[in-house]
Amino acid sequence: MLNLALSILCSSLIFVIFKLFDVYKIQTLYAIITNYVVAFIVGLVLYEGTVDFNEIISKSWFFGTLALGVFFILIFNLMAKTSQIAGVSVASVATKMSLIMPVVFGVFLYKETLSFLQVVGIVLALVAVYFASMKEKSVTIPKKALLLPLLVFLGSGIIDISMKYFQEHHLQPREVAIFSSMIFGFAALTGFIFIGAKAIKTSLKLNLKNIVGGIVLGVPNYFSIFFLIRALQNEHISSSAIFTINNVAIVMLSTLLGITIFKERMSLKNWGGIALAVISIVLVALF
Template identity: 70%
Template sequence: MVYLILSVLSSTLIFVVFKLFDVFKIQTLYAIITNYVVACTVGFFLYDGPVGISDLTNKSWFIGPIVLGVLFIVIFNLMAKTAQVSGVSVASVATKMSLAIPVVMGVVLYGEHLSWLQIIGILLALVAVYLASIKEKSIRINRKALILPLLVFLGSGVIDTSIQYFEEVHLTDQEIPFFSSMIFASAALTGFIFIGMKAVKTPLKINLKNIVGGIALGVPNYFSIYFLIRALRADILSSAAIFTLNNVAIVMFSTIFGILLFKERLSPKNWGGVALAILSIILVALF
């Protein structure tokens, strides 16, 4: 349970740092790529086994971090595009509602058992995420743009399900830091290729603020994945329960930090979402 709490706190800190990006006018894309380099470096420092090309290619999970790293960058850009086309609320809801995918996969693929109270808690969690994420009066989606939030929903769910699969089938305790590092290394490499292509038209400018922002983001970003995998390996709760608690608690704490640190105002629907989040956590964790 400690690992799950640390994962939630790390992920919540990511949202706080993102908010600070806006306050200090940090360019998100460049800070994101820096963050992946930092996250990869942190993982290598924590890994005490041999590190080399042959060591990596001999791992049964070798291809996993490569694919996941590319997905990290792609889904990030899809989230940004969704926010621009359909609104921030749509992007947020599409991302967080994806918790349904690893929950269902945990039951279908790994035969995990959920009590009726836990199932009710998971359904309440989906409603809580929706209500807590709404920052506009209403969510309106252009039918032609529906493909964007759908891709964000599926992509986010695939990332969580893939992490769950590799933890379940391939990883040892010692390999967790190395595996996490390789995800971020792949994401960083993909990002460098992206900005390299972009630099053909627009010359790159190194900005110290972007680098500092990337460092501030990279450390909690690494530990959000690291502690999530540790929580999945602890076998205290089913993966379905862990993903539900993780996502709902992140939404709840991000909302609370938004109020305390950035004086954000919540609508009655937002408060209802927070209340349902607390109730769903109780049902999923205790029953």
């Protein structure tokens, strides 16, 4: 459970850092690319084996990290944009409502069994996520921006399902660090290609503020994935329970951080959502 708790903490910090990007006028794309370079390096440092790229290329999960790397940078940019336009809580909720996708995936593909109380907990989790994210009537989100949370929802669900698939079928415990590192490495490479294409039309300038922002983001970003995969390797708790606890706890913590740090307003429904989140976590974790 320690791995799961650490993943929750790191993931919650990501949403706060995205909001700070907006506060300090950090250019999201460049900071995100820097963040992936940092995460890639952290993974290489943590890997206990010898880094042999010829051996890595031969791994059955290698091309999966390539696809996930491209997908990561797309979803990460969408998450950042959603945090800045709709708020930290909405971005968090759009990401974590996707918990239903890996839960269904685990039950139907891996024949994971859920007790009645766990099913009740998952339903309460979805309700909790919805109420925790509701804005007051005075807060409006542009209609054009409504597509952002939807795309974040779908993309996050696909990423969670992919993580479970690779952990179940392709990864050895000692390969978690290098697997995570390669995902971030390909994400960084995708970003560099995008910037290179952009540089053909407009000149690019290095900005120390963007680099610092990327470094600050890169460390918790890497460990959010690293610890989640480690948690999925726990044979005593199903992936359905892990994804439910992980996602709901992130919504709860990131919402509270949004209130504490950015003075985001909380309605009675928001507090009700947080209360339901606590109940759902207890039901899923203990039963």
